[in-house]
Amino acid sequence: MFWQVLFWVLLxxxxxxxxxxxxxxxxxxxxxxxxxxxxxxxxxxxxxxxFDLSRDWILALLTLSAILLLILGYQLTKRHAKxxxxxxxxxxxxxxxxxxxxxxxxxxxxxxxxxxVLVMLVVIIVSGFASDAAREVSTVESVSKAELFNxxxxxxxxxxxxxxxxxxxxxxxxxxxxxxxxxxxxxxxxTSTREVLAEDLQILINGAYSYQDLMRPFGEVPxxxxxxxxxxxxxxxxxxxxxxxxxxxxxxxxxxxxxAAYDAVLLVASADMLSCSDVAAMRADGKLxxxxxxxxxx
Amino acid sequence: xxxxxxxxxxxxxxxxxxxxxxxxxxxxxxxPRIAKTVLLGxxxxxxxxxxxxxxxxxx
Numbered sequence: 001m002f003w004q005v006l007f008w009v010l011l012x013x014x015x016x017x018x019x020x021x022x023x024x025x026x027x028x029x030x031x032x033x034x035x036x037x038x039x040x041x042x043x044x045x046x047x048x049x050x051f052d053l054s055r056d057w058i059l060a061l062l063t064l065s066a067i068l069l070l071i072l073g074y075q076l077t078k079r080h081a082k083x084x085x086x087x088x089x090x091x092x093x094x095x096x097x098x099x100x101x102x103x104x105x106x107x108x109x110x111x112x113x114x115x116x117v118l119v120m121l122v123v124i125i126v127s128g129f130a131s132d133a134a135r136e137v138s139t140v141e142s143v144s145k146a147e148l149f150n151x152x153x154x155x156x157x158x159x160x161x162x163x164x165x166x167x168x169x170x171x172x173x174x175x176x177x178x179x180x181x182x183x184x185x186x187x188x189x190x191t192s193t194r195e196v197l198a199e200d201l202q203i204l205i206n207g208a209y210s211y212q213d214l215m216r217p218f219g220e221v222p223x224x225x226x227x228x229x230x231x232x233x234x235x236x237x238x239x240x241x242x243x244x245x246x247x248x249x250x251x252x253x254x255x256x257x258x259x260a261a262y263d264a265v266l267l268v269a270s271a272d273m274l275s276c277s278d279v280a281a282m283r284a285d286g287k288l289x290x291x292x293x294x295x296x297x298x
Numbered sequence: 299x300x301x302x303x304x305x306x307x308x309x310x311x312x313x314x315x316x317x318x319x320x321x322x323x324x325x326x327x328x329x330p331r332i333a334k335t336v337l338l339g340x341x342x343x344x345x346x347x348x349x350x351x352x353x354x355x356x357x
Contacts, residue, residue, distance in 0.1 A: 027356075028352045029348075029351075029352035030349075032346070032349035033346075035345045036342055039338065039341050039342040039345055043335070046334070046338060047335055051335075109347045109348070109350045109354065110347075112347045113351065116344050117344065119340060120337055120340045120341075120344075123337060123340070124325075124333070128325075175330055175332070176330035177330065178330055180328070220331065
């Protein structure tokens with residue numbers, strides 16, 4: 001997210017320049033011109049960063065921006081060059097016009113500002129009307145206990161783990177809709193005793209861990225489109241918490257037996273940080289946005 | 299000399315700034331990228347309009 005880096009890196013020099021400009025000229029409008037230029041730079045950086053533009057588009061955007069700003073600079077230079085320094089008839093006529101304007105200034109730019117702010121509010125409200133994309137969950141029929149145990153023995157197998165489910169988001173709105181990521185985890189579960197083992201089955205969403213997803217920008221569903229997210233178990237518990245090689249672990253009855261009482265996987269999701277030790281309480285409080293049981297097969 | 303309307307303008311401005319900062323912090327992430335791009339462009343236009351407004355008044 002280089003646009004954010006650029007925002008903060010340029011902010012301090014821009015504030016310093018604004019301070020110097022106002023200190024020397026005491027003219028407020030120059031500060032807004034500097035702010036407008038800074039906003040333009042950040043807008044271009046943002047567009048390049050978040051829309052994953054191709055090299056050609058980035059080059060075109062940078063070239064067009066350079067041409068636009070150079071033309072604007074040239075126009076300003078021409079305008080300043082036309083204004084004579086000596087007190088000629090034209091200079092005094094311009095000065096009296098400026099004096100008359102200051103005496104009764106129009107409010108057209110204020111109205112324009114208000115109009116633009118209203119347009120911004122409309123954009124925000126219309127975008128806000130796009131409620132969450134409809135989510136469908138399709139799970140596997142059952143999960144192999146042996147495959148899951150293999151993940152537990154190895155500790156961490158990454159994206160080549162055990163498939164659990166696919167979340168499909170559908171957007172019927174005419175604007176893109178942002179997917180709000182959630183904490184998703186799975187737990188060993190006993191359907192008879194309703195007991196949840198306090199050992200997290202770490203879920204990967206499209207190959208990345210659930211908590212890591214929340215550190216990245218939320219995904220978007222395009223208008224009239226769908227986005228699918230595959231959930232796999234990539235890690236069980238804390239890797240290497242139980243010492244020994246996979247063969248040594250398999251030889252220990254207490255290690256193999258710890259999962260014997262559980263006959264299902266409980267797949268859960270919540271907006272808050274979630275671990276299997278909290279699941280029972282969160283189920284009781286109705287705080288889970290996803291609560292599905294997937295049977296285990298031998 | 300400090301007048302009441304200056305105090306009210308200042309406090310009103312502080313509230314407006316707080317609302318903008320709070321909105322950015324809580325809600326901006328929920329808007330799609332295209333909406334954020336459009337808003338950035340409109341902020342640019344707001345700054346330009348204000349620049350012209352103050353330039354007319356020689357401020």
